[in-house]
Amino acid sequence: MEKLYAEIITIGNEVLAGYTVNTNATFISNRLRECGIAVKWVTTIADEPAAIKQAWTYAAGRARIIVTTGGLGPTPDDITKTCIADFFDAPLEKNEQATANLKHFFEHRRRKMTGLNLDQVLAPKGAEIIANPIGTASGLIMRRDNRVFGFFPGVPSEMKAMLTEGFIPWLKAHLELPEIHTRLLRTTGIAESRLYEMVRDIVDSHAHYALSFLPKQTGVDLRFTLAGGDAAEIGRWLEFIARIRRKLDKYIYTDQERELHDVLLEQLARHRLSLSVAESFTGGLIGDQLTDVPGCSRVFLGGITAYANEAKTELLGVDEATLRNHGAVSEQTVLEMVRGVQKRFGSDCAIATTGIAGPGGATPEKPVGLSYIAARYKDHEAVREFRFGANNRRLNKLRGAMSGLEMLRRLLREHGQG
Numbered sequence: 001m002e003k004l005y006a007e008i009i010t011i012g013n014e015v016l017a018g019y020t021v022n023t024n025a026t027f028i029s030n031r032l033r034e035c036g037i038a039v040k041w042v043t044t045i046a047d048e049p050a051a052i053k054q055a056w057t058y059a060a061g062r063a064r065i066i067v068t069t070g071g072l073g074p075t076p077d078d079i080t081k082t083c084i085a086d087f088f089d090a091p092l093e094k095n096e097q098a099t100a101n102l103k104h105f106f107e108h109r110r111r112k113m114t115g116l117n118l119d120q121v122l123a124p125k126g127a128e129i130i131a132n133p134i135g136t137a138s139g140l141i142m143r144r145d146n147r148v149f150g151f152f153p154g155v156p157s158e159m160k161a162m163l164t165e166g167f168i169p170w171l172k173a174h175l176e177l178p179e180i181h182t183r184l185l186r187t188t189g190i191a192e193s194r195l196y197e198m199v200r201d202i203v204d205s206h207a208h209y210a211l212s213f214l215p216k217q218t219g220v221d222l223r224f225t226l227a228g229g230d231a232a233e234i235g236r237w238l239e240f241i242a243r244i245r246r247k248l249d250k251y252i253y254t255d256q257e258r259e260l261h262d263v264l265l266e267q268l269a270r271h272r273l274s275l276s277v278a279e280s281f282t283g284g285l286i287g288d289q290l291t292d293v294p295g296c297s298r299v300f301l302g303g304i305t306a307y308a309n310e311a312k313t314e315l316l317g318v319d320e321a322t323l324r325n326h327g328a329v330s331e332q333t334v335l336e337m338v339r340g341v342q343k344r345f346g347s348d349c350a351i352a353t354t355g356i357a358g359p360g361g362a363t364p365e366k367p368v369g370l371s372y373i374a375a376r377y378k379d380h381e382a383v384r385e386f387r388f389g390a391n392n393r394r395l396n397k398l399r400g401a402m403s404g405l406e407m408l409r410r411l412l413r414e415h416g417q418g
Helices: 023-034 049-060 080-087 096-109 115-121 156-174 192-204 231-251 260-270 285-290 309-316 320-326 331-345 393-414
Strands: 004-011 037-045 065-069 092-094 122-124 128-130 139-144 147-152 180-187 210-216 219-227 252-254 275-279 300-305 349-355 370-377 380-387
Touching: 004 023, 004 049, 023 037, 023 065, 023 156, 023 180, 037 049, 049 065, 049 080, 065 156, 080 092, 080 122, 080 139, 080 147, 092 096, 096 115, 096 128, 115 122, 122 139, 128 156, 139 156, 147 156, 180 231, 192 210, 192 219, 192 231, 219 231, 231 252, 252 260, 260 285, 260 393, 275 285, 275 331, 285 300, 285 393, 300 309, 300 331, 309 320, 309 331, 320 331, 331 349, 331 370, 331 380, 349 393, 370 393, 380 393
Parallel strands: 004 037, 004 065, 065 147, 275 300, 275 349
Antiparallel strands: 092 122, 128 139, 139 147, 180 219, 180 252, 210 219, 349 370, 370 380
């Protein structure tokens, strides 16, 4: 089977200038990879006809599928459609499907079309239309010399809907694509280098299987991919993954596209356990993450953000002598915080954080990133010192929140509540 390669081309001065982050390319690459199409090139170009057409020429010389985003809107700087007409020598003409889609869009929303909107019913001759379920700009598919060109508006929500509902099904219907098998193991609390060392012998003995180590600020994802394969081969591949999983079991918190706070809430709900949190340097971030999950109220009773020493004393019952003798950033203080919040809310479980987020506030004895985090499950408790070290306030807060959630997850596992 022919190996299919793709190139993603993003048109937009705002992307080049750094005003807009190119999240579109990430989404497109992931969706194509799931179809067995490897993205080999990602190109960003200015809103200039010569640059646009040159990019398409280069892409057609090396990729089978070329996906372009940007420049399909109704304003004068949206020039992609006229460039397509020139590049393919396909004059713009009124497209009946695009017209019907646009009329439906405005009738459904009880709005009136303007002259600019009416220009959007024009499409290059021979183009196949991709309906836009949430916007006015239709997508386009053009074919030339065994190459497939897909064109989408740059608005992420519109592009995602059109790619998922229109373009990917079209590719599956018109191209011979391999069956792709994927698995995910999501880890936290261990560095990528240490993770690799733990499984190096297994990975080296199965080098023919594709495995990507994908580090993030909150942990490392292991993504396994197998293209095709008969039942026996798939069985061997799954056993390879199982060996990795057994070796890293302590650090794996999910095999799905889920975040740790979501997984922990499910774990607590399954065992009918409640949770409260006391936060200092994380500033309510743990509570914010927990309340992102629908139905969290079944588990999460509430939290206290006690930043000042007075708040720690008055709201959490931290002894003034503890603060005086050990300081707010100490093991002794965080233990009193976690016990205090658990008592105040009457929760089964609790998490507490205290630390120096930075970039200021440090001393030689207590540097930026020094943090103490505690977790409790009934009368069982765990406390750890962390030295996150980053001179980045937001990053230290994020790492602190993640560490607190992970400490409670492991504490529950240790006591039969995994």
